[in-house]
Amino acid sequence: MxxxxxxxxxxxxxxxxxxxxxxxxxxxxxxxxxxxxxxxxxxxxxxxxxxxxxAARFSDQVEYGSEVVAVTPVESGGTIDLLDVVVRQGDGTLVTRRTRNLVLAAGLEPVLPDGLVSDDRVWHSEELLGRLPRGCATRTGSWCVGAGQSAAEVTEHLHGAYPGAEVCAVFGKYGYTPADDSSFANRIFDPVAVDHFYTAPDEVKSRLRAYHATTNYSVVDLDLIDELYRRHYQEKVQGKERLRILTPHGSPTSSATTTACASPWSPAHRRAHRAGDRRHRLRDRLPPRRPAHPARRGRPALRTPPRRRRAPGPRLPDRHLPGDALRHLRPGRQRAHPRH
Known part of the structure; x- marks a missing residue:
């Protein structure tokens, strides 16, 4: 859990x-x-x-395997106090239940990536346990598309349950993103946070979803990331790779990219990141190069002769110069001289 x-x-x-x-x-x-x-x-x-x-404590009050097909209001004296819920039971018969309270909890619907259609060989992870015994055990390869917790767990399960199969994890980035389960980040799930989010303006809700997306969406537990990377690296050492992590370009990742996946903020990565930042900051401070004059385009650049510097003459220490001579020194070279 x-x-x-x-x-x-x-x-x-x-x-x-x-x-x-x-x-x-x-x-x-x-x-x-x-x-x-x-x-x-x-x-x-x-x-x-x-x-x-x-749930066993409520077995006499809950009916499983049924489908709600209609809900109709019951009017009494111009007001609606009750609801009639039409239910199709497991054997196909329709039964009407009258109730005062109705809770809608339809849940989420599984969604496949664009271009994929569910069939005998393509299915959502929701159907995994029911699909595996029928055909996956005899295959030599499986592809798991997705970068969230469910996809990572499916990849780990297929790789461990079928030692003769090649398992390919496919997603649009170079590695799994660790889930942020730190103490302060988990405050987004506090009951009071639900009230704050419900009453917040739409732009605030959008910012909160963006700020805390790594707590729940398309992220994976760090322990599972480390375990998948350990298996991936161990197979590279053995020279027989069954677990493959496919990059956005569609080819197996190199050791450099998978290292970034397993430890994206290692000390070496931080040093390289800081060095890159320094280079970018230095480049941004430099003035832009002035484009060449249209008449000079395509012609070799003019070379200006080097500036000639005046040969410095002999210079006496200031303490040996009289006051009138000090006044003739250049301002940049004049220094304080004590009075004698």
Missing amino acids: QVSFLKDLVTMRTPTSEFSFLCYLQDRDRLIDFINHKTMFPSRMEFHDYLEWA
């Missing part, structure tokens, strides 16, 4: 609720074991089991 177990179904609102993750651990007799594990992030398998444990 990428989220602390304290952000479960109920703890942040009601810490003493019987549906918390800690109560689940106590019920499963694993509370002490989880404490000894010294982690804030349970595995997805364990958190999935926690959600099933909580």
Whole structure:
């Protein structure tokens, strides 16, 4: 999981609720074991089991495998107090449920890149677990398009589950971007931040989304980035590459670009970055070159003779010169002379 177990179904609102993750651990007799594990992030398998444990308490009130096909208002005395929800059950029959409250939680729809159409060999990561047993196990190669957490996890899973297959990670930049999960950045997910964002003007919302995009969008946990790079480098050492990271140009990355991917702000990279900045700043301070006169274009440049400097004559120390002689010195060479 990428989220602390304290952000479960109920703890942040009601810490003493019987549906918390800690109560689940106590019920499963694993509370002490989880404490000894010294982690804030349970595995997805364990958190999935926690959600099933909580949902089982409402099995008599929740109907799964159904589809809402219509919602109609129920008027009473000129007002709408109730709603009729038409539901298609798993066997195809239609049932009407009357309710006072209706929550819309349709979720997101999977989107494929432009030009791709889902078929037996192309699918969204949402269908991965259902698709793999049918055909991917016998293939010799797979392509994973995307640079986010899901794409990186799919790449890691395919590379580990099918040791004879070549796995190519394809995305439009030179490496995965680490997720910003630092303490201050995580404040964007605080409940009060939701209220601030909701009431903010549109331009402020756009700025906030841009500022904090690296907390959630198209980013990957640093541990997973390091693991993929470790495998990629180890295969280069062995001379047999199965995990390939494709650059925007469509060819496997060189060691230089993958180094930037694994450690984009290494000390050597910082020194090169600062040196490049100094060169650019120096170039910006230089005056622009004056274009040649139209009559001189295409002709060799004129060479001006070097300036002749006057040979310096013998110079006496100032303390040996009289006052009248000091007045005849050039201003740039005149120095203070004490009076005798």
